[in-house]
Amino acid sequence: xxxxxPESLVVLNRPSAQAPAHEPNAAAxxxxxxxxxxxxxxxxxxxxGDGVFETISVGHxxxxxxxxxxxxxxxxxxxxxxPAPDLDAYRAAIGAAIAALPDAASAWAKAVLTRGVEGGESxxxxxxxxxxxxxxxxxxDGVRVxxxxxxxxxxxxxxxxxxxxxxxxxxxxxxxxxxxEAARRGADDVVFVSSDGFVLEGPTSSVLYRxxxxxxxxxxxxxxxxxxxxxxxxAFLAARGVETGYRLAGPDELARADAIxxxxxxxxxxxxxxxxxxxxxxxxxxxAEMNEYLAELAE
Amino acid sequence: xxxxxPESLVVLNRPSAQAPAHEPNAAAxxxxxxxxxxxxxxxxxxxxGDGVFETISVGHxxxxxxxxxxxxxxxxxxxxxxPAPDLDAYRAAIGAAIAALPDAASAWAKAVLTRGVEGGESxxxxxxxxxxxxxxxxxxDGVRVxxxxxxxxxxxxxxxxxxxxxxxxxxxxxxxxxxxEAARRGADDVVFVSSDGFVLEGPTSSVLYRxxxxxxxxxxxxxxxxxxxxxxxxAFLAARGVETGYRLAGPDELARADAIxxxxxxxxxxxxxxxxxxxxxxxxxxxAEMNEYLAELAE
Numbered sequence: 001x002x003x004x005x006p007e008s009l010v011v012l013n014r015p016s017a018q019a020p021a022h023e024p025n026a027a028a029x030x031x032x033x034x035x036x037x038x039x040x041x042x043x044x045x046x047x048x049g050d051g052v053f054e055t056i057s058v059g060h061x062x063x064x065x066x067x068x069x070x071x072x073x074x075x076x077x078x079x080x081x082x083p084a085p086d087l088d089a090y091r092a093a094i095g096a097a098i099a100a101l102p103d104a105a106s107a108w109a110k111a112v113l114t115r116g117v118e119g120g121e122s123x124x125x126x127x128x129x130x131x132x133x134x135x136x137x138x139x140x141d142g143v144r145v146x147x148x149x150x151x152x153x154x155x156x157x158x159x160x161x162x163x164x165x166x167x168x169x170x171x172x173x174x175x176x177x178x179x180x181e182a183a184r185r186g187a188d189d190v191v192f193v194s195s196d197g198f199v200l201e202g203p204t205s206s207v208l209y210r211x212x213x214x215x216x217x218x219x220x221x222x223x224x225x226x227x228x229x230x231x232x233x234x235a236f237l238a239a240r241g242v243e244t245g246y247r248l249a250g251p252d253e254l255a256r257a258d259a260i261x262x263x264x265x266x267x268x269x270x271x272x273x274x275x276x277x278x279x280x281x282x283x284x285x286x287x288a289e290m291n292e293y294l295a296e297l298a299e
Numbered sequence: 300x301x302x303x304x305p306e307s308l309v310v311l312n313r314p315s316a317q318a319p320a321h322e323p324n325a326a327a328x329x330x331x332x333x334x335x336x337x338x339x340x341x342x343x344x345x346x347x348g349d350g351v352f353e354t355i356s357v358g359h360x361x362x363x364x365x366x367x368x369x370x371x372x373x374x375x376x377x378x379x380x381x382p383a384p385d386l387d388a389y390r391a392a393i394g395a396a397i398a399a400l401p402d403a404a405s406a407w408a409k410a411v412l413t414r415g416v417e418g419g420e421s422x423x424x425x426x427x428x429x430x431x432x433x434x435x436x437x438x439x440d441g442v443r444v445x446x447x448x449x450x451x452x453x454x455x456x457x458x459x460x461x462x463x464x465x466x467x468x469x470x471x472x473x474x475x476x477x478x479x480e481a482a483r484r485g486a487d488d489v490v491f492v493s494s495d496g497f498v499l500e501g502p503t504s505s506v507l508y509r510x511x512x513x514x515x516x517x518x519x520x521x522x523x524x525x526x527x528x529x530x531x532x533x534a535f536l537a538a539r540g541v542e543t544g545y546r547l548a549g550p551d552e553l554a555r556a557d558a559i560x561x562x563x564x565x566x567x568x569x570x571x572x573x574x575x576x577x578x579x580x581x582x583x584x585x586x587a588e589m590n591e592y593l594a595e596l597a598e
Contacts, residue, residue: 049348
């Protein structure tokens, strides 16, 4: 067992009901030592980034917004023409991975589906879970953000579906490189802008901003993810009578906002306190309420 | 040992001299059963497509254009800010993987370097080798190709280096999706076009075309790979007195070409016989000579 921090790993025997099981008579999944190799060097997840994933927050031992995550997982798999994930199998595996943690008060689980070993017939699936880092400081103090070109037009999801924009794939090297570029510029995180000048999303977050009294997000159809945390926060805000909605906006609109947040499953709502070096006001009270709401969120 | 076809796998103990070895006193590499799991589910190659690779053709038991491949491997790693690969270690591992094949007359080897296990200090490196499929028919009969939008401008390598255009990364899901789109359109392969209308490369090949008596390729600096096979063929053509060079060209120039090829390490020169449904002339004699040259190529 690993000695550095609590974690668990569950390997699915049959991640898709449409494909043969890895072992015909084996259990639906097996709990394994997370530090033991489980993947072939021929797995197309590793050789081609050819797979999809979801990262799910765990609060009070329960996966949050699980059904929203699973629907998105299914849509990402469809975009890659992978065999459809068996959502019941993933629900069970996610439950088992969380149950294997000694304390899942604040944790996260990552569900993965790859195209499997080259030349094989079965996709590969696993769920990894571990305790969440303490994000208290960043949720309060916020992040410095830079705008970076995502290279793609805002309409590629419609014109060029083979670019897989809007699918949560394992081909994430660009997201990592963008975060390194942010660090190089003295910032903590990134908001991507389409090549034709529209605000998109962060590498691992959705963007919310407040302008003219409402709270807005770029929304779907722009080659970006349908944010699970964004969606939960819109429900929270609507219940408080705040106008919310989707807006096709340029960086100028973001510059006029009186509050901006990057929101994501595990870090929750991080207020943006600086955008391309210019200070952005932080609404500490509303941010705290958002984070309290997200901490208590169930499906 | 695998029973379906000859293959070999070599895992490097220390893929980068800049990073700690996986096991301090172990040998430089170990030959393992290619069908045994060797990768952690936390390897960032698998979870983020965060790594680089090269696919090297093997002719008469020797890796072809090896030094060109290794220079490109090093440049790709630098673009991702990975620890520099230890090229001596990779040369030895590639040699060992080839030597482990029962017959390496016509084979290929893939060298991989990933950022390693999340939270770890050592990158992961391996070399996989296997026999090459018989590409005789496609080298003679050619491929039907469609032009597909790559989504990115031709100048992103310079303006937006975090997009990693021009690096050979493991984040290859888009290349695979483009090949599926080609199949959907009744074609065999793809030539990508930049969002601003310039011919780029195939998902796994360089484009060569003949026009006005010379043979041209889009060249580097356009967010595309520095083609090892393209480079070898330019040397071959120059020695025959054919003018060669780099051209920034639109699809209109490709449409006027009197021959087009997709060239790559393992398939070598595949003539394009159809471009977006329109027939393209095939120069069978020159194509055969190119492929004979490539079959005999050493470093």
